[in-house]
Amino acid sequence: xxxxxxxxxxxxxxxxxxxxxxxxxxxxxxxxxxxxxxxxxxxxxxxxxxxxxxxxxxxxxxxxxxxxxxxxxxxxxxxxxxxxxxxxxxxxxxxxxxxxxxxxxxxxxxxxxxxxxxxxxxxxxxxxxxxxxxxxxxxxxxxxxxxxxxxxxxxxxxxxxxxxxxxxxxxxxxxxxxxxxxxxxxxxxxxxxxxxxxxxxxxxxxxxxxxxxxxxxxxxxxxxxxxx
Ligand code: AMP
Numbered sequence: 001x002x003x004x005x006x007x008x009x010x011x012x013x014x015x016x017x018x019x020x021x022x023x024x025x026x027x028x029x030x031x032x033x034x035x036x037x038x039x040x041x042x043x044x045x046x047x048x049x050x051x052x053x054x055x056x057x058x059x060x061x062x063x064x065x066x067x068x069x070x071x072x073x074x075x076x077x078x079x080x081x082x083x084x085x086x087x088x089x090x091x092x093x094x095x096x097x098x099x100x101x102x103x104x105x106x107x108x109x110x111x112x113x114x115x116x117x118x119x120x121x122x123x124x125x126x127x128x129x130x131x132x133x134x135x136x137x138x139x140x141x142x143x144x145x146x147x148x149x150x151x152x153x154x155x156x157x158x159x160x161x162x163x164x165x166x167x168x169x170x171x172x173x174x175x176x177x178x179x180x181x182x183x184x185x186x187x188x189x190x191x192x193x194x195x196x197x198x199x200x201x202x203x204x205x206x207x208x209x210x211x212x213x214x215x216x217x218x219x220x221x222x223x224x225x226x227x228x
């Protein structure tokens with residue numbers, strides 16, 4: 001059975017980290033809008049130039065731009081799943097939908113493609129822990145790996161073996177803006193899906209492996225419930 005799952009949680013909740021683990025493990029192709037925008041910026045494409053300033057300030061990209069990218073990517077994943085290609089069993093959304101209008105648009109996209117959403121996973125982390133994590137978050141310049149430098153010595157950081165970059169939108173002002181946007185616009189998306197019984201909450205304030213185990217279990221039990 002195909003699986004279409006959304007990972008939700010505030011910035012710094014570990015969505016990206018978990019998507020990178022759970023996606024390949026369950027053969028779910030990732031739809032990470034933030035990453036798609038960052039690669040467009042790096043490639044200096046038309047889309048990249050259009051969204052660069054918005055990302056740097058921590059503001060949202062307009063819905064029509066974002067929804068169009070998601071529609072295209074999801075359509076190609078659905079086609080791959082239907083082709084019987086064993087490498088892809090579905091999709092995992094990371095960073096989309098970020099407001100109720102996007103969630104409604106996604107309903108329409110799924111309907112057009114004749115598919116349904118399997119599950120929405122909320123990664124729950126206390127706000128104080130989020131702010132600390134975001135301030136220490138760095139990205140490896142070479143591998144794109146996400147690191148956290150909180151409490152690490154210079155030697156330990158050097159042992160990562162690559163230059164570490166702090167995202168513009170992980171600077172304190174942008175962090176505050178992004179968390180405020182989450183509260184105002186993204187938290188209502190959870191209510192939107194909870195009303196349809198689609199949300200499973202996992203505890204994100206524990207080891208990466210423990211969070212992964214909860215996500216794996218949440219998806220497996222939802223799939224079992226759908227099949228039976
Ligand atoms: P992320 O990597 O998910 O934290 O996203 C980084 C930035 O990309 C966000 O702060 C927004 O500027 C933009 N972005 C990512 N996903 C969306 C979305 N679903 N809607 C609008 N903007 C988005």
